[in-house]
Amino acid sequence: MDVPEGVAVTFEEVSAASFRIREGINRTPCDRSHMSALTGMEIFFKKEYQQFTGSFKERGARNTFMLLTQEQRRAGVIAASAGNHALSLAYHGRDLNVPVTVIMPLTAPLMKVSLCRHYEANVIQRGNDFGEAKAYAMAMSEEKGLQYINGYDDVPILAGQGTMGLEIIEQVPDLDAIVIPVGGGGLLAGTALAIKSLKPHVQVISVESDKCPSWQAAMDAGHPVATPVGPTLADGLAVPTVGYNAFKTAQKLVDKHIVISEDKIALAILRLIEMEKAVVEGAGATALAALLGGDLDELKGKKVVVPLCGGNIDTTVLGRCLERGLAADGRLIKFVVRVDDRPNGVAELTRIIGGLGVSIKDIFHERAWVRSDIFNVDIKCVCETRDFAHSNELRLALEKSYPNRVDWSSQIHT
Structure with missing residues (x-):
């Protein structure tokens, strides 16, 4: 089967688009992040979620x-x-x-x-x-x-998305790298073209979810290919086949590509709310997720721009993202402990948990499916802790009091 060649967008088209749309688009801020100290990088967020409809x-x-x-x-x-x-x-x-x-x-x-x-x-x-x-x-x-109008592959679309890159160059002229989420490839192609044309030394890094690694598949094949898509928090990136024009434009401009897990995306959404007071959808938080997850430690000490490219997260999805983020951060911990089903059996468990300053969010007794001693009961708990260290403190205390009777198999590991 013949594969379409694709058309590469030119810098002149991006420059013309910048002039053409200047009256109808917000020039969004590109502010230094509170997370700079946390990551060891000087991070600047390009806040595209502040466009009128919430995205680039x-x-x-x-x-x-x-x-x-x-x-x-x-x-x-x-x-x-x-x-x-x-x-x-x-x-x-x-x-x-x-x-x-x-x-x-x-x-x-x-x-x-x-x-x-x-x-x-x-x-x-x-x-x-x-x-x-x-x-x-x-x-x-x-x-x-x-x-x-193809939302991620028409040439005028790619040129328009590239105007974000021109603004970034003006706002952070001495940047060292930009980390860009990729779905269909429109934002990556336009922005990489704009930045590499003006600052060839700037490192361009693309990031996508492991639930839809269509850009990785395209790089492996040398051209866009259909890729299975799974349910993902970054639904805005869930494009099974990247754009042909986008791939043609960006293929030689991307210095590094990262595929990350969903739990890292959830944690990035949580961090943005807690530290930046910014509500960002999964696709918009994916680039930050790579920085927080330790996938780009070579950027420590560098000036790094991260586009927060969308803020249209569904409210029900947001709640799920926050809970998953808390779990990935070690602040929600889930376990099953087998205790004596007699007076004070459960009371002793809650005393240990409460004595450590841990909050019980949910607790459930399981008797019918316990196959050991008839006087035992499985207690399923979801608890909230301060951080990983606090969770480990609880883990050690329970293992000491209930040796070989605590099941941690449902924990999230990042």
């Missing part, structure tokens, strides 16, 4: 609209998206008086569906996933004569 996607959307012909503007545009791309098109389409139709899968978060309708887009929900939604959108594009 507005840059490419605005640039694309500005390049449409009058005939295309009158007919309108169409796209498939479960989130940020749809929101950006809907908002800027309304602002520029271009009709927008977005095909969103049935699994799209209700909040994002409602916001797209609020921005006066024609929202149609079809398909169980992005692939099915895209197929429907492409067919409707042909049938209705609407311009289809």
Whole structure:
């Protein structure tokens, strides 16, 4: 099967996009992070979640609209998206008086569906996933004569995303490295091109979740290939096949690529809320996750920019992320302990836990499936501690009081 060659975006296209969209896009801050001392690096966060619709996607959307012909503007545009791309098109389409139709899968978060309708887009929900939604959108594009806008591979989209890189160069002119999350590759391609064109010595590092390592697969194959996608906290990066134009543009500009675990992403979301007072979605926190997880220790002592590229996290997902982050941070600990099912048996366990200043979040008695002494009971506990050291203190105390009767197998290890 022939593989599309792809078209590399030029620096001139990124520069022109910067001028073209300057009146319609927020110039987001790039501030030094409180986490600099924690990591041993001088970290600067490019806060793209402060765009009006909450993500960097507005840059490419605005640039694309500005390049449409009058005939295309009158007919309108169409796209498939479960989130940020749809929101950006809907908002800027309304602002520029271009009709927008977005095909969103049935699994799209209700909040994002409602916001797209609020921005006066024609929202149609079809398909169980992005692939099915895209197929429907492409067919409707042909049938209705609407311009289809690919959210991570159209050249105007890539050029628009690259304007973030130009702003970063102005805001942190002496940066040493930038760490960029990658899904379809649009942000990576545009930003890497902008930065490498002006500062060739700056190290460009890409990061993705191990639940959808499509960029790694593309690098291994030498071209984009279909990659299985699993459920991920970084749903904005869950693109099974990276963009051909994006890959062509960025392939030789990326100095290092990292694939990280979901627990590291959850921990990064937690750290951002606690230390930066920033609510960022999984895709937006993925680059930081690589720094916090020790995957880039060679950057210690360097100036590093990290784009926090989106803040549209579903509220129910946020709660789950925080709990998983606490577990990954050693502050939520889960265990099962077998105790004497007689008076004071459970009381003694809680006395040990409380005496260490540990808080019991949940406790459950299991009797029916205990296969040992009929007078034993399994106590399942979820406890909150200060940190890993506090958790280890609890672990040692329980192992001493209940030798060979404590099961820690459900713990998260990062």
